[in-house]
Amino acid sequence: MTQIYDIAIVGGGIMGCAAALRLSAGGMAPVVLDQGDLGQGASGVNAGTLSLQIKRVELMPYALKGHHEWERMGDAVGFHKTGGYTLAFTAREAELLHERQTLKAEAGAPITFVSPQEVHKAEPNLAQKVVAASYCPEDGYANSSLTGQYYRGQLRDQGIAYRERCPVTAIEQGDGFTLTTPNGPIRARRLLLAAGAWLNPVAALMGVDLPVQARINTVSVTERMPPLISTVIGHATGLLTMKQKPNGTVLVGGGWQGRGTPQEGRGQVSAASVMPNLALAQYALPALAKARVLRSWTGFEANVPDFYPLAGALPGVKDAFVLGCVRGGYTIGPYIGGLMGDFILGREPELPLFDPARNFNEETA
Ligand SMILES: Cc1cc2nc3c(=O)[nH]c(=O)nc-3n(C[C@H](O)[C@H](O)[C@H](O)COP(=O)(O)OP(=O)(O)OC[C@H]3O[C@@H](n4cnc5c(N)ncnc54)[C@H](O)[C@@H]3O)c2cc1C
Secondary structure: OOOEEEEEEEOOOHHHHHHHHHHHHOOOOEEEEOOOOOOOOHHHHOOOEEOHHHOOHHHHHHHHHHHHHHHHHHHHHOOEEOOEEEEEOOHHHHHHHHHHHHHHHHOOOOOEEEOHHHHHHHOOOOOOOOOEEEEEOOOEEOOHHHHHHHHHHHHHHOOOEEEOOOOOOEEEEEOEEEEEOOOOOEEEEEEEEOOHHHHHHHHHOOOOOOOOEEEEEEEEEEOOOOOOOOOEEEEOOOOOEEEEOOOOOEEEEOOOEOEOOHHHOOOEOOHHHHHHHHHHHHHHOHHHHHOOEEEEEEEEEEEOOOOOOEEEEOOOOOOEEEEEOOOOHHHHHHHHHHHHHHHHOOOOOOOOOEOOOOOOOOOOO
16 A cells, blocks of 8 residues: 655755654654755755844744754764854944944844954954944854764654655645655645745646745855864955864855856856955965865755745645745754644744745844
């Protein structure tokens, strides 16, 4: 007899896997389906920065809760709580820094302003050009290349079914849902779409139009360097994140855009975009002038026009749900995935979700 799962989750990134764990803990039998490996999408290629200083103010309560989840996951995901500095090099950047970080501190993040002298005492290798800086002791990073391995282990330990290299190519709704995959049909009573930057074509399988767009973020890594920085470094504009891993490599990101679309497969690095990203990194940390960049890569990050998450019922389809498009979604993913699980289980989520049926041109509370 064909097994009927309580819920089929399309997308085995951090959102889909975190939701599966909560659903299973709440007594449901989920199956997680991914077109590739678990964690092969944005969740496995991102910069791994867990910084409250680069989160949207409105998402701060979610990011704070997310940080606790990362602390709990610990070594298994390469978690390091290092603290982090955000730097300004000009008066204009200092103004921007003050404006942005004050709002985040008011929203609950333990962010303080520190003098250039304090920054240089803590991070002597940074350029002596800092005019203002903020500090958050909660900031840190995890190793995104461990995401798939971590969640595969968690799903296995909890006895949760998952199928890798299993693209969902059609979905029919009748008595529950029947998902077409190359490995045969999968049947489930409910459906959660957690397909990241591929949410648009996946929702279209249900006739639902979601205004999901993909950003193509770039990350670069250097060869191993002697110890240069011990905290996560950002820039007032948000155009730089930088951390040195225990093996000495320095990871540089900041949302610089590559080329391509999720439908075409892997994106392409754009030299015109990577060069200024690396130049800013080197400006902040002059010793990087001696570092060779080993690799730059891209990944697809999903957004909707108002830049708030999609987290709730899939518009117009009974028993179907959608989760994705979370800015800073790696940091927030383990937490909001749990909230989504609670919602599907019929429980009141601890913090409000984000209705996917909203008008995307209006500000969400
Ligand atoms: C380069 C980059 C750097 C980033 N840096 C940071 C950072 O430093 N800090 C931070 O907090 N956030 C960061 N982000 C954002 C963060 O990575 C994402 O918000 C988060 O990982 C999204 O998780 P997700 O589960 O929604 O999507 P994904 O991880 O993309 O998962 C979606 C999954 O759906 C699967 N899928 C798609 N279509 C189908 C189908 N038809 N059938 C089956 N499976 C399907 C895909 O294979 C994929 O595995 C970054 C993003 C990128 C791209």
